[in-house]
Amino acid sequence: MMEDLPIDTSHPAVREYLALIRLQVLTPLSLLVNIATLMVCTFVLDPNLGDIAKLYPSVISPKPYMIAVYIVAIYIGQVGYCVLLVFSRKSETKRALIKGCGFPLMLANWAMAFWAIAWNLQAFLLSTIFLGILLVLLLYANVVLLIYHAPTGKRPLDVAFIHAPLRAFLMFPLGVMFAYSLFVTLGLTWSPGEPQHYSRGQWPGFAVMLGVNFIALLVIIFRRDIVLSAAATWICASLWSEKPKPYPVFFVVVMFTILHPAALIASTLWVWFRGRRRRTGPIALPPDDEGHPNGQPGAERPAREVDTEALWG
Numbered sequence: 001m002m003e004d005l006p007i008d009t010s011h012p013a014v015r016e017y018l019a020l021i022r023l024q025v026l027t028p029l030s031l032l033v034n035i036a037t038l039m040v041c042t043f044v045l046d047p048n049l050g051d052i053a054k055l056y057p058s059v060i061s062p063k064p065y066m067i068a069v070y071i072v073a074i075y076i077g078q079v080g081y082c083v084l085l086v087f088s089r090k091s092e093t094k095r096a097l098i099k100g101c102g103f104p105l106m107l108a109n110w111a112m113a114f115w116a117i118a119w120n121l122q123a124f125l126l127s128t129i130f131l132g133i134l135l136v137l138l139l140y141a142n143v144v145l146l147i148y149h150a151p152t153g154k155r156p157l158d159v160a161f162i163h164a165p166l167r168a169f170l171m172f173p174l175g176v177m178f179a180y181s182l183f184v185t186l187g188l189t190w191s192p193g194e195p196q197h198y199s200r201g202q203w204p205g206f207a208v209m210l211g212v213n214f215i216a217l218l219v220i221i222f223r224r225d226i227v228l229s230a231a232a233t234w235i236c237a238s239l240w241s242e243k244p245k246p247y248p249v250f251f252v253v254v255m256f257t258i259l260h261p262a263a264l265i266a267s268t269l270w271v272w273f274r275g276r277r278r279r280t281g282p283i284a285l286p287p288d289d290e291g292h293p294n295g296q297p298g299a300e301r302p303a304r305e306v307d308t309e310a311l312w313g
Contacts, residue, residue: 016098020085023102028082030109035075037113041120042068052119057192058183059205059249062176066238070231074172077165081105084161093158096149101141101166108137108169124185131181135173142170167227171216175235179208195244202246209239209249213256220260221267229264233257 042048047055050064085097115130145151145166151159183189188201216232219225236257240250 016094019098019102020094023097023106024086027085027102027106027109030106030113031075031078031082034109034113037116038071041116045120047120049116049119052122054192056124056184056189057198058180058189059198059200059202059246060176060180060183060209060239061242062180062235062238063242066234066241067176070168070172070234070238074165074169077161077168078105078109080161081165084157088157090155092149093155093162096145096158096162100145100149101162104137104141104144105166105169108134108141111137119181124181128178128181128185131173131178135170135178138166138170138173142166164227167225168231171228171231171235174212175216175232176239179205179212198244199246202248205246206248206252209236209252209256213252213260217256217259217263220263224264224267224271226264229260233260236260 038049042050050068053061053064084093085102088094088097111130111134115127115134118124118126118130145163149158151163153159183201183205188204190197190200213232213236216228220229220232233256236253239245239253240257245253
C-alpha cells in the first residue's frame, strides 16, 4: 500500500512527517483511554482505586487524594502536550516530539490504563509489572530529552508542555507507586484493623524512600529542576500525611520534603552569585611597558646625568 503512493516514503523528511501524523492521532487517543479508564476505576467501580489502597496499607502508602490531585496535574500537562503536538511549527520541537518522547509517552498512557485495571482487580503482580513498564518508558523518554533535546529558554513552550509533564509523570511510578505496588505484592502490608503492625517493612521502606529521593535531590541540585523539585516534594508530603507511619520512613520523607525546595533555592543562588562574581571580578590591565627601555619590563634603567647648576641655580 505504501509503495503505491506517489511519494518517496523512504525519504527522511517524509518518514518524520508520517511519524508526526501518527503521534497526532495516537497520543490524544492514548490520553483519552488513560483518563477514561481511571475515571471508571475511580467513580464507577466499587471498590475503587482509593478503596483498594486503604485495604492494603503499608509503610509507603500515600494519601489517596493527594495522588489524585497529582494525576490531574499530569493530565493537564499532557493536554498542553497534545495541543503543542498538533500546532507546533518549529523543527526542533517536532524532532523532540518524534525522536524524543512521542512513542514512549503514548505507550506510557496505555501502561497506566492497564495498571489501573490490574490494581482494581487486585492483581498486584500485574500491577507491579505495568508500573515497571511505565517507569522504564518514562525514564527512557526523560533521558533522551535531557541528552538530545535539552530544555532551553529559547523554546519556553517546549519546557512547559514537553519537559515538565514528562518529568512530573516520571515521579508518579518512581517516587511512590512502583515501590508501593511491589510492597503489596510481597505482602509487606498490614490489615486495616491491626494498626499496631504498621512497622512491618519499615527498613525496606526507609531504604527505598532514601534512595529514590537522594537521586531526585542530586538531579535538582545539578539541573536546578523546578518541576522535579515540586513533584518530589508533593510525593513526599503525600507519604507523611498518610498515617500511621513508622519513624524511619516518616523521618526520611519529612526530611526530603524540606531538602528538595531548599536544594533548589541554594543551587539557584549559588549559580547566580557565581555568575555575578564573574561579571564583576577584577579587570586585568595590560602591563605598563612605557617606563622600561626597549619595552622590556625586567630591564634595568640606565643612569641619568643631573645638571647641578640648573638644580641649585
